[in-house]
Every structure is written in C-alpha cells, then in structure tokens.
Amino acid sequence: MAKNKVKYIFITGGVISSLGKGIAAASIGLLLKSRGLRVTIQKFDPYLNVDPGTMNPFQHGEVYVTDDGAEADLDLGHYERFLDVNMTKNNNATTGQIYFEVISKERRGDYLGATVQVIPHITDEIKRRFETLARTGEYDVIIIEIGGTVGDIESLPFLEAMRQFMYAQGKKNAISVHVTLVPYIKAAGEIKTKPTQHSVKTLLEIGIQPDILICRSEAPLTREVREKIALFTNVDVNSVVDAHDVSTIYEVPLQFAKEETDEIVLDKLDLTCPKPDLKDWKKFVDRVKNPHGSVNIGVCGKYTEHQDAYKSIAESFVHAGAANNVKVNLAWIRAEDLERNGAATYLQDLSGLLVAPGFGERGVEGKIAAIKYVREKNIPFFGICLGLQCAVIEFARHACGLNGANSTEFDRKTAHNVIDLMIEQKKVTAYGGTMRLGSYPCKITKGTKTHRAYKKELVHERHRHRYEVNNAYRDILMQHGMVVSGICPTNDLVEIIELPDHPWFVAGQFHPELRSRAVNPHPLFRDFVKVAMEYRESHLD
Numbered sequence: 001m002a003k004n005k006v007k008y009i010f011i012t013g014g015v016i017s018s019l020g021k022g023i024a025a026a027s028i029g030l031l032l033k034s035r036g037l038r039v040t041i042q043k044f045d046p047y048l049n050v051d052p053g054t055m056n057p058f059q060h061g062e063v064y065v066t067d068d069g070a071e072a073d074l075d076l077g078h079y080e081r082f083l084d085v086n087m088t089k090n091n092n093a094t095t096g097q098i099y100f101e102v103i104s105k106e107r108r109g110d111y112l113g114a115t116v117q118v119i120p121h122i123t124d125e126i127k128r129r130f131e132t133l134a135r136t137g138e139y140d141v142i143i144i145e146i147g148g149t150v151g152d153i154e155s156l157p158f159l160e161a162m163r164q165f166m167y168a169q170g171k172k173n174a175i176s177v178h179v180t181l182v183p184y185i186k187a188a189g190e191i192k193t194k195p196t197q198h199s200v201k202t203l204l205e206i207g208i209q210p211d212i213l214i215c216r217s218e219a220p221l222t223r224e225v226r227e228k229i230a231l232f233t234n235v236d237v238n239s240v241v242d243a244h245d246v247s248t249i250y251e252v253p254l255q256f257a258k259e260e261t262d263e264i265v266l267d268k269l270d271l272t273c274p275k276p277d278l279k280d281w282k283k284f285v286d287r288v289k290n291p292h293g294s295v296n297i298g299v300c301g302k303y304t305e306h307q308d309a310y311k312s313i314a315e316s317f318v319h320a321g322a323a324n325n326v327k328v329n330l331a332w333i334r335a336e337d338l339e340r341n342g343a344a345t346y347l348q349d350l351s352g353l354l355v356a357p358g359f360g361e362r363g364v365e366g367k368i369a370a371i372k373y374v375r376e377k378n379i380p381f382f383g384i385c386l387g388l389q390c391a392v393i394e395f396a397r398h399a400c401g402l403n404g405a406n407s408t409e410f411d412r413k414t415a416h417n418v419i420d421l422m423i424e425q426k427k428v429t430a431y432g433g434t435m436r437l438g439s440y441p442c443k444i445t446k447g448t449k450t451h452r453a454y455k456k457e458l459v460h461e462r463h464r465h466r467y468e469v470n471n472a473y474r475d476i477l478m479q480h481g482m483v484v485s486g487i488c489p490t491n492d493l494v495e496i497i498e499l500p501d502h503p504w505f506v507a508g509q510f511h512p513e514l515r516s517r518a519v520n521p522h523p524l525f526r527d528f529v530k531v532a533m534e535y536r537e538s539h540l541d
C-alpha cells in the first residue's frame with residue numbers, strides 16, 4: 001500500500017441539490033476506513049458566510065461544532081457518525097473564509113502590487129486548503145466534497161481549483177466521483193438518463209472527466225440504463241454505481257459495498273488493501289432495520305418544522321434506539337404551540353421528552369411548561385443546552401419558589417438571573433465565532449445517573465452557547481434537591497444537572513448529540529431511551 005502519497009477523491013453533485021453527496025462521501029470513507037486506510041473528509045461550501053454559525057437553522061439546518069470549536073456544516077456530522085473520526089476546523093471551508101484570507105493578504109500587501117484575481121489567487125487558496133489535511137501526515141486518503149450543484153455560478157472557483165489540482169496530482173492520485181440523479185418518470189414508466197448526461201457535459205466543459213458516477217434513483221438501475229449512461233459520459237460501465245433509495249442512510253455503505261464501489265475506487269487510485277471489515281456496521285444496520293418494538297419520545301424545540309435543524313439529535317436517537325433494540329418514534333413539538341395549547345395535549349402519551357437547544361425568547365415559556373409537566377408526572381426528561389437552562393429556570397420558579405426566575409437572555413431585569421452571561425461573554429459585541437465553543441472537560445459526580453451512564457469520572461463534551469448556570473444560585477438549587485452531576489473543572493461551571501427522586505431527569509449544558517456515533521452511541525441518549533422504554537412498559541402498555 002502506497003503510504004507515502006496521499007490520494008484524493010473529489011465528490012461533486014449534479015442535477016439537483018439534496019442528493020446525499022455527504023452520505024455518499026461518508027459511505028465511501030467508511031468502506032475505505034474499514035479496509036485499514038486512514039481516511040478523512042473535507043467539505044467546501046460555496047456560500048459567502050465565513051461559517052454557518054450566523055445562519056438561521058430554518059435555512060441551513062443545524063450548525064455542527066467540532067472539538068476544536070469550529071462552527072461547521074452539518075455534513076461534518078455525517079462524516080463523524082459514519083467514520084467515527086473527529087473532524088477539525090480544517091475539515092470545512094467556505095467561499096467566505098477563502099475570500100477573507102485572500103483579501104486580508106491583499107490588505108497586508110502580501111501580493112506585492114499584483115492584481116488579485118479569482119484565478120489564480122482564489123483558486124490557489126482553495127488548492128492550499130485541499131492540501132492542509134494531507135500535510136498533517138495522518139491520512140492515506142482525503143475525500144473532498146464540493147458543496148452545491150455543478151452548474152451553479154458560485155461553485156465554479158472550486159471546480160476550477162479541483163481541475164488544476166487533479167491534473168497536477170496525476171491520474172492515479174486523484175479521482176472524481178459525481179453524484180447524480182437518474183429520475184423515474186411515472187407517467188412514462190421510464191428511467192431517464194438525460195439529466196445525468198447534461199450534468200456530466202457541464203463538468204466536461206469545465207475540464208473534469210468523472211471517473212465514477214453515483215446514480216441516485218428511486219428504483220434499481222437496469223444493465224441497459226447503466227450502459228447508456230456509460231456511453232454518453234465516457235465512464236466505465238462498472239463505474240456507474242446504482243444508488244437507489246434505501247430505507248436508512250446507514251445502509252448506503254452496504255449498498256456501495258455490494259456495488260463494489262470501494263474496489264473501483266482502490267483500482268483507480270492504484271491502492272491494494274484487505275477486504276473491508278463491516279461486521280459492527282452490519283450489526284448496527286440490522287438493528288436499525290429490525291427493531292423489537294418502538295417507543296415514542298417528544299422533541300420540543302423552536303425550529304421543529306425544519307428537522308435538519310436537529311439533525312444530530314435525530315441521528316443520536318437512531319443510534320441509541322439500535323443500542324436498545326427499539327425504534328424511537330420522535331414527536332416534534334413546536335414550543336410555541338405547546339405554550340398556547342398546554343403541555344398535556346402534546347405530552348400525555350409520550351414516554352420521554354427532550355427539550356432541544358436554541359436561541360432567543362420565542363417558545364421558551366412553552367419549553368418551561370413542558371418541563372414542569374414531565375418533572376411532576378415523572379416522565380423521563382433529557383435537556384440539551386437551552387433545555388438545561390429551561391430546566392433550571394423551571395426548578396428555580398416552581399421548586400425553589402424564586403418567582404420570576406429567568407435567563408438574562410430572555411429577561412434582562414429578572415429578579416433571579418439563574419442563567420446569566422459569564423464575564424467574558426459580557427464583553428463580546430460581534431456575533432460570529434464568539435460563543436463558548438468546542439470541547440471542554442467535564443468532571444462527573446459519582447453515584448449519579450449521569451455517572452451510571454458514562455461509567456467514567458472525566459468526559460469531554462462540545463459546547464455552543466453564551467449563557468451559563470449562575471453559580472450564585474447553585475446552593476439554593478441544591479438545597480431543593482437538584483444535583484449537579486457534572487462540572488467543568490477548569491472554570492467551575494455547571495455542566496450537568498439531575499433530579500435524584502425522578503426516574504430520569506438529566507440535562508447537559510453541552511451538546512451530547514455531537515458525539516454520538518452509529519456504532520458508538522452516546523451514553524446519555526442510550527440511557528434516556530432505556531428509561532423511556534421502562535416508562536412505556538409500566539405506564540402506557
């Protein structure tokens with residue numbers, strides 16, 4: 001195996017967006033990793049925002065956070081969940097970052113009087129970033145996903161940089177995989193190849209010949225369809241991969257393995273390595289596809305109409321469900337609706353409630369009402385970030401008698417600022433990249449439900465928030481029965497709380513959903529699903 005030369009796989013998308021390029025990249029990555037190769041995936045996003053941190057989740061879905069504190073595209077979540085490898089800030093770049101870098105250099109005078117242009121200056125900066133991860137010496141294969149759809153104006157500089165880079169790397173060192181749509185037209189009863197032909201022609205105009213086509217379709221591709229696509233695109237017929245719809249995204253790597261996509265990739269990159277070991281993955285997929293029963297859990301949040309806003313939470317429940325041999329049915333509850341119609345309407349038939357992370361005042365009173373309901377009715381509860389903050393507010397108001405307790409995010413003049421900004425955050429004026437971000441240590445209190453879940457005394461979890469539990473209220477919360485089961489040892493901030501005399505009432509200031517992996521579920525999600533199943537058995541069956 002050629003260990004010295006890093007190999008590159010570029011992934012582009014054609015015809016329409018949302019074809020699952022990220023899942024395709026993650027699936028190829030998993031197959032190569034399970035053959036012993038050291039693989040990572042990098043995503044290039046064509047928008048002008050420096051990162052998605054300032055974007056509305058309604059538009060862009062969840063903001064993913066890496067250990068090193070980057071606010072990144074949610075595809076990085078798929079990469080981590082499939083590969084079980086940690087991403088870094090170097091795994092995601094946007095047009096905004098690239099221009100920011102080039103313009104900063106220009107302002108410093110680094111270009112020595114040259115006219116600064118898209119080609120070569122922007123494309124050079126893109127190419128420099130293609131090589132950043134290779135330079136660490138930690139990888140054999142780097143998969144690079146180019147966001148957007150071929151033909152978009154904004155992705156042109158990336159495709160031009162890719163063309164130049166592939167040519168410089170040479171044929172056996174960099175390949176191009178194009179994910180495309182092969183639609184089935186019901187009225188004609190036929191599969192259509194023309195959109196794919198056009199999309200490949202657009203790539204060819206830019207000077208990129210795809211080596212492999214991943215064909216997304218509703219139904220399996222026939223031999224004739226594959227041959228027709230191959231003929232029109234100069235792609236070997238065995239490199240036209242059938243990627244028809246499957247019941248779970250986690251099955252895609254197995255579908256690709258059946259199509260021998262990994263063999264084709266290795267052959268084109270001149271790599272030889274052992275057969276993939278997919279034992280654990282197959283076991284996981286089998287559990288996802290064949291659960292023994294189901295459990296209904298509510299997720300109360302602000303952006304529930306757009307489920308990509310909670311992508312990692314939904315996936316964490318798939319992992320935790322598989323670990324418990326059960327299918328978790330999620331009931332998405334809009335916090336504002338619950339505020340208007342009362343908690344019982346939404347929660348009485350559920351076996352658990354998760355209160356989701358979020359920003360801003362809208363719907364917060366609904367979340368607090370939901371938490372009061374499940375606390376009093378002994379329904380399992382899991383709070384994440386804002387979910388923890390709401391749980392503390394609810395407990396302060398209704399168990400400690402602190403009337404009007406609130407977070408200063410929602411009521412600056414509250415009589416009891418049980419949730420407040422820390423000193424460092426009070427000085428912040430800019431929005432981008434200024435929250436408490438990334439991985440922090442958390443010391444777990446022994447003898448708690450949290451400790452029973454983690455089975456460890458020190459864990460690391462990822463953060464993305466400005467507000468914290470106000471330590472001035474810690475004693476009064478504890479006197480009334482709240483237990484602080486996790487503390488950040490470096491700054492003495494409350495990380496996890498729980499209620500010992502409740503079947504399972506646990507909340508974390510961090511985002512456990514960002515550390516759950518397909519074959520390695522997060523312990524708090526796993527235990528939450530387990531107690532929800534117990535609740536269902538004793539109350540609802």
Ligand code: GLN
Binds near residue numbers: 464
């Ligand atoms: N808005 C809250 C804060 O900034 C919670 C953030 C979150 O849930 N991620 O602290």
